[in-house]
Amino acid sequence: MVMKTLMFIPLMAYNCYGLIYKLNDSDYARMPQLYHLDDYDHCLINPDGIYCTADIDIVSNEPSNELLTMMRNYSDYKRKHFNYTQLHYGICMTQTCKRFMGDNKTEDLKFILEGCLNHSLWDNYQLKCRISEPINCNRFILSFSIPHNYTTLMSSYKNFDSREDRFKSFHGLRTITIICVILFHSFLPVAVGPKNPRFIEMQYENIFHLIFINGTILVQTFFVMSGCLLAYKLEVYAEKHEMRWTLIPKVITGFWIKLTPTYIVVLGLTATWLRYAGSGPFWEIAVTKEVQHCRTNGWANLLYVNNYLDSTLCMIHTWYLGANMQMYVIGSIVCILARSNRSKKILLILLFILGIGTPAAHTYFQDLDAIYIITPEIVRAFKNDVTFNEVYRRGHTNIVNFVLGLTLGIFIYRLQVNQVDMKYRFLFLLTIPAVFGLLFIGSVFYKDEFQASAITKAIYAGLIKPIFGVICALIIIGCVFKIDNVYRIIFEWDGWKIPSKLSYSVFLLHFMIIRVMTGRYTTLTPMNNLYMIEKSLNYVIMSYIAAIALFLLVEAPLTEFLKNCLEFTIFNTKIKSIQPEQNNGIYLNKNADTFIDEK
Known part of the structure; x- marks a missing residue:
């Protein structure tokens, strides 16, 4: 009887608890x-x-x-x-x-x-x-x-909303600028072993050649675009999120992810295998010297301080990455910590004044040239110049156009919200002629009879970059708000989209290709205009072909892999529309901030 009672108690407990032992089909x-x-x-x-x-x-x-x-x-x-x-x-x-x-x-x-x-x-x-x-x-x-990754490269962006679609002119601006950079750099090796060096000397009497080699100012376009995208993206993010200081390391780390993986691979190739890529009478000066510098000072490139290390020639063209990273840190701090519009305006104005004053001060007190003058000896020896070191590649001497970009990004966002009508359309047609005008004015510093005073050179050095930046900003405004229908059609051409995605890989590789091809020369080169044009186009084509492989095998996979590991919400923010009828916008994906384009 006791055993039956003990067995009955747990059965009653199960039934009260509502257990189901079996279910029919x-x-x-x-x-x-x-x-x-x-x-x-x-x-x-x-x-x-x-x-x-x-x-x-x-x-x-x-x-x-x-x-x-x-x-x-x-x-x-x-x-x-x-x-x-x-x-x-x-x-x-x-x-x-x-x-x-x-x-x-x-x-x-x-x-x-x-x-x-x-x-x-x-x-x-x-x-x-x-x-x-x-x-x-x-x-x-x-x-x-x-x-x-190939599908990513070939994607057409047909499903972007109107805010994203409006900034597609950045494809054209980015691609045209990087091609100009390659064309400019492709003229550097012509002074290495020319059969007729007098031809090169005579080019300094050619006004069109002087305008071309004065085109170093064009790289400022990237600073304007980078600052614009950073400020605009943070304004969009602030629509639905509170801006906290903890966002700063996320933004900086996200930008670091975009630049560094591919950079490390190319730097590693330069420091190791590049020296075995060929040989020739000019191999030592064109290639081996850079390899030695990268093995010694490559750490400065990875820390993005190479633009402040004058003794290194390691991937010398990547001074831009160091300067842009430094300005990106400053821009992130300003845009995130400056809560009120008033404080943001004050900081931007102070930085703008600093950006004008520092190049002028360097030029005046160090008696530097007003522009970076490309002499035949600088080209022949692949060596640095004091103006290049002190003014051209420093972060603080290039900050003015990054600040202009930050202001432009905020300005565009506010115009979209307030629907301000833009007037004086004819001014936008003058922007491209104004760029050529700036290049022409700079060519006077190559003239034999022109000896500028220290104050003249300082004023020019301080004002040339912000003037160019304002022109670039006007071009962007004209395209974003569809004010201009002449240049906008060129910059928004769909054919720019794929080469735009390859721009970062092209930027990293093109100077390596130029150095290798120069080092492999085994005879003196008979120089003429046709030969220079042919070589320049060859370097552009070779750079883009090599960039396709680098993009598919390194840039796209490593960038996406690291992004998925961290998954910072600032880069996955969904943009909410301001008004359905508005057609103002920008693509905010992970590669819009520099040469790197959309994935």
Whole structure:
């Protein structure tokens, strides 16, 4: 009798607790599948396919949901049953959840998957789910897929909203500027072993040649674009988020991710294998010297302080990356910590004055040239110049146009919000002629009979960069707000989009290619205009061909991989429209801040 009583007590407890020991087939079929896997292989046939696995907790808005109660009671009998309130699903996001993803694969996949499954569970079972654990997707593996990266390179951006589409002129500005940089650098090796050196000397009497070699100012375009994108992006971010100081390291780290992985690879190649890429009478001066500098001072490049180390010739053209990184840090601090418009204006004005004053002060007190004068000896020896070191490549002497870019980004954002009507359209037609005018004025410093005073050189050195920056800003405003329909058509041509994406890889590789090809010369070169044009075009073509390989194998995979590791929300912020009828915008993806373009 006692034994029967002892056995009856736990049975009564189980019954009171509501355990379900068995279900018939019809009731069992009412529950969602415990395990579900979409076709993995079929999903990843698509180079952009994304496959995610997740543990899903089943919930309901109704506490008395009969199906969920049955599932819980059945699952509570843990001795023999699985937990049917926690499902394990493998979902092809790009197929099953295509409607929820759209064409934006930068959104939070956990949020998208939860919405997709909630829709399905509600339609079929009147249940909902919650994903509490991190989901596991194939993004890390997909980052190293060449077909995926090729699709990224060839994507057309047809689904961008109006705010993003308005800044597509940056494709043209970026591509045209980087091609001009290559063309300028391609003239440097002509002084190495010319058969007729007098031809080169005579070019300094040619006004068109002087205008061309004075084109070093064109690199300021990148500073304006970089500052503009940073300020605009942070203004958009502030629409839905509070600006905190903790955002500063996130923004800087995100920018570091964009630049550094590809930079490390190219720097490593330069410091190691490049010296074995050929030989020739000029190999020592053109290649080996740079290799030695990179092996000794490459650390300065990785810390982005190489533009303040005068003794190094390691990847000398990357002074821009150091200067841009330094200004990006300053710009991030100003835009994030300056809460009020008044404080932001004061800081920007002070930095602008500093940007004008520092080049002028260096030029006046150190008796430097007003511009970076490219002499035949500088070109022949691949050596630095004191004006190049003190004024041309320093961060503080280039900050003026980055500040102009920050101001431009804020200005464009405010104009979009307030819908200010732009007038005086004819001024925008004068911008390109004004650029050529600036280049012509700078050529006078090459004239034999022209001896400028120290104060004249200082004034010119202080004003030339901001004047060019203002012209560049006017071009951008004309394109963004569709004020100008002449230059805008050129800069917004769809053909610029792919080469624009390759711009960063082209920038890193082009000088290496020029050095290698120069070092491989085995005879003196008969110089003439046709030969110089041919060589310049060859360097442009070779740089873009090499950049395709670097983009597919290094830039795209490493940048996306590190981005997925960190996943900072500032780079995944969804832009909310100001008004449907407005057509002002910019593409804010992870590569819009410098040469690197959209992924």
